[in-house]
Amino acid sequence: MTITFIAHSTPEPALYGAMAAILAELRALPLCHFPVSHDAKHYPNARQHVTAQGHTLTSGLVWLERLTGRGAGEESGLESLIYRALKEDIVVPLREPLSPALAARIAGHGIGVESLSVVRNQDKFQLEDCGSGKIRSNGWGRDAFGRWALGSVSQPVMRAGKTLRVAMVGDFCEQRDSYPAMLAALGDAADALAMNIDVVWVTPSLLGSQLDSTLYDVDGIILPGTTLTSGDHPVSQLASAVWALENQTPLLGINQGMHQMVTAFGQRVLGQERVVMHGPSSLNSLQTSLPLSRHQQQRLGNQTVLSRSGTLLANRMGEEFTLRYNQRRCLNPHLLAELESAGLKTSGTDESGEQAQAIELNNHPFFMGVQGQPELMSRRERPNPLLMAFLQQVRQSNRDHDVSHSALTKSVRLRHPHLSMG
Template identity: 35%
Template sequence: MLYLIEDATPEPAQFGALPALFARTLNAELRCAGVHFDEQRFPDAHQHVTADGRLVASGLIWRTRTGLPDSAEPCHEIFALARTRHIVLLVQSFDAFPTQCAEDVEMLRVVHEADSAQLVEDGSGVVLQAHRDRYGRWRSTEQAASRASGPSMTIALIGRECDQHQQYPATLAALGDAADALGFDLDVRFIAAQDIDCDNAETLLADAHGILLPGGADMARVAGQIEAARFGWLASIPVLGLSLGMQSMATAIARLALKSDEIGMKEAQPDARVASFEPIHVGEDGVLLHRLGLRPISLVPGSRIAAMLGTQASILCNHRYRLNPALEAPLATLGVTVSAHDESGSIADAIEADKHPFFAGMQGHPELSSRDGAPHPLLIAFLEAAARRSQA
């Protein structure tokens, strides 16, 4: 049976949430067709990474979080496939799909409200209802809300709250997974990176028990992330960086080590005198190598990251820039070392500082591998460090 679901939400983070819950109840594949969001309005609209190396709508994180595979995009044989199994096909508009030529197609649509939604079928009414919890995670009405029994703490998430709820939901959801697993009660303080500078960083961040620097495609966030990382380093506040966040952390430490603010990421600051992050590779056609998909990483034995992840590790990647190898030695003078590389040994996949309460980042996207009941170890370690600060 083919179930065609229209989800016309304008917000990338909500797209596909109810269809994912519905597909799980059917043990069905969830496929997607013709998805487009305005990346001028939502720079992170298409930043969900599949294991096989595709960038898709960020709301499709709900598909992977429900345990469904990141299936291939629809093919011309989808009607034939639907005769042998249940397939849920997700579209932004019914108009984009030729249902008139299909047999045995059930058509449903998602109706959104503020923090809830319904899946409805004409003539049959409501098929499924769900709501978003405080961490933006979608739950059916039958699922009980998580309850914190442990310590309370303040986490400064360096990003606009609307960005976490409207375009890229994975970071906040992963933070919630870790908090639930530990029984922690988090006061998540959203601080736009664009609002942070060297003059106000202390005012904004001094009472935080942890600072989380998320990834993203908007380079306007970089300067504020660097200032947040610098302050966290100097104030001994636990700092976690994800993808772009790791790049900001490394850049902040490089500036401190070399006593120069003329160090910057080439992607965000093309005219920087010294590149903290440089293109991985530029071919003869001038196109940057895009490292994308699930990639194995090589962990440095004895490192904190190795203790968290074990001997065999992999990470979902989405980047075209790498840490400038020439900066590894200056970083090490302040105690920040590379604790994981790619399989070739030429790309830094994680950094950490063993003398800091917690200062660690990964070039990939551990938040995309987090699930309810199975948080990523890096988020767990970060919140444990924040808890120690809150109890000090």
């Protein structure tokens, strides 16, 4: 049996394991992986990929599940890796090329060793034999959504209609290089709907008039549930949620993004001083988010969500569905009870029916938040239905806006033509 090691000397978590996943798919082999660490200061979302079984891994290992449909499993030590390689061929990603000492140790068990490294040629990535220097693969590239093409040329999607602008509240480099799942999943949904979309990035530094001018002509907004970079605060997420409320702009909130949506609506209904994100500033304040108790523990992996009858969530997802989770906090049930009468619905709960897992708002085109991470269950040929529902409403709202704008600006013959002079 043989272990194929693929070294990729890059600091970017989103690239770790990607070429190894591609080779594992081409050769129909399992991928095993060692524990790996990244610079958490520069890449706070480096370890945010969660498997169906609840293993938290380096974010780049999302590519294995996306390309092969197989989860990456938990991290392996050297002994367990050798034990598995005695029974079957495997592929293993590395941060640095395999050392001669480690190669000799593995070969001592009668296991073959193939050592490849990832080299970059302009915007393409290739595999090079560490011994001979010979290129062993075609060039692989990433598209506008950060997704890898299985081959040198990706299959084009026949798109129709005008280009719509979707705002993503976050940093482009963080989403592409540290946590690539959200951007890739948005591309999956756009492909399935044959939509042309441009992603507008709303960085945490955008506030006030700058934020207004950025959001002025967007057709939809996404609040992703990723960790903010060091020193950033969720002010732009909250301000974007307020904008979506005031301008009837379709809004989808993921995990922490959902909590920002509830904060925005709560402050609008109950007042600024009564609703805070964490740690009440006064005795009269209500927290939006509460930490999960030690009895609840952190919710990881695939979990069941129960939809509330008559909601948009139930209409799109059915009475019961599965969502991938990386949950550390929950919504304050006391605040939700106060906001219920104002139109904010708890549209999804956990299996006990006690903990809110999704919210939506009456009298709004699309104001939906979910506690889980739908992007982790998306694949190019099987996009997540929640993201598809969001983009469908983005398209519909744009059409409705065009119709209403056309009606408002349509010229009307004046009864007294002379009144039009001057």
